[in-house]
Amino acid sequence: MNRAARPVPVLHINDCAFTTTVLMREAGRRALPWEYLPLAVTEPSWRGATRVVRRALRGAGWEARLAGAARRADLLHIHFATVVRHAGWVPRPHVLHLHGTDARSYQYDRRLGPLVRRAIERADAVLYSTPDLAPHVDWRPDATLLPVPIDTTALPVWAPAERPRVVFASRWHEVKGLAVQLAVAELLSRRLGNDVELVGVDWGPGAGLARAAGVRLVPKADHATFQRLLATAHVVVGQPTGMLAASELEALGIGVPVVAPLHGPWYRASGAAIPPVLGGVDLGAAYALPSQDPTVPGARALERGEERVLAEGIATAVVGALGEPGGVSAGIDAAAWLAREHGSASAVDALLPLYDRVMAEREA
Structure with missing residues (x-):
């Protein structure tokens, strides 16, 4: 079959950090033969014995939908390693897309580790979404790194609030460097x-501590509402763990100056482009950074003094940017960088030849 003559029909299973949503939107613009199947969800209201029955029925219905969708696809793109246990029975080649916790934490978990490692080993191709995952899949x-795709056409216009505003982009959780975030606040x-x-957003076990530190918390809302919140910031504080997640990238695309330390070795190992954040690699090299998961091999919890000096460096960069955020934004031109390195069009451009290669190798 001449694969160059038509795009590979692909079924995307699951969505993580809106990656599938963004990819499907771009695929729709190109009329690509891609479909999306979300995972079945257990309702919180289900209780007692009926919960087991309802889960079984919903699971069976989901597998029936998977079987039907898979018949229209030549290839599966599975998002998150543990999803393979639900979809791995489908007789189709598949790309496994690692999104963070699966590679960084679950891979070393006593119960889930064998499943995750087997999923990575058996996939026809493996993608990972952020540079910090490079040492976990070496x-x-x-x-291959597929940088977190951002639909730049959907980002709001930067409209800083009348009163100078600093927005914390991450949830208040240990995996997001909670202690350092609180110290910055x-x-x-x-x-x-x-x-x-x-x-900040009222999200995560440390939200109450953030409020006590002087942060006004807004309710967790839908994605578009959160993006509009980012657009009201004069400066955004990114997670201090050495990499950027989708929220910080969206802030860059909007044009807001972002302060975050970056761990240079991850970016070099993955081949990722260095984001134009304030602090960045220099800040990351100057201070010890908190581990995203203290349970993984080699992780070391920061001492209180280390947390404090890193927070001082971040806070100093934030105060400096508040002096002239518009000038800082214009000087780094982050929006253009984001469109080039993380735009949804670039992501789909990278996936199309990968899908062709996987199918060609299976058919060889």
Whole structure:
């Protein structure tokens, strides 16, 4: 079959951090023969014995939908390693897309580790979404970084609030460097007082501590509402763990200056482009960074003094950017960088030849 004559029909299973949503939107613009099947969801209201029965019925219905969708596809693109246990029975080649916790944490878990490692080993191709995952998949030498895709056409226009505002982009959780985020909030609150508003999302086990540190918390809302919140910021504080997630990338695409330390070795190992954030690799090299998961091999929890000096570096960069955020934004031109390195068009352009290669190798 001449694969160059037509795109490969692909079924995307699951969505993580809106990656599938963004890819499907771009595929729709190109009229590509891709479909998306979300996972079945267990309703929180289900209780007792009926919960087991309802889960079984919903699971059976989902597998029936999977079987029907798979008949229209030549290839599966499975998002998140543990999803393979639900979809691995389908007789189709598949691309496994690692999104973070699966490679960084579950791979080393006593119960889930064998499943995750087997999924990585048996996939026809492996993708990973962020540079920090590079050392966790280096045993699969052909694993490739697919930078988190962002639909730049859907981003709101930067419209900073009247009162200077600093927005914390991450949820208040240990995997997002919670202790350092709280220390940054405390420092900014003490230095800037009521002159600057600190804002974050009421999300994560540390949200109450963030509120106590001086952060005004807004309810967790839909994706578009969160993007509009980012667009009101004069400066965005990114997670201090050495890489950027989708939220920080979206802020860059909007044009907001983002302050975040970056771990240079991850970017070099993965071949990822260095994001134009304030602090960046220099800040990441100057201070020890918190582990995203203290349970993984080689992880080391930061000492209190290390957390404090990193927070000082971040807070200093934030205060500097608040002086002239528009000039800072224009100087780094992050929106153009994001469109080039993380635009949804670039992501689909990278996937099409990968799909062709997987099918050609299966048919050889």
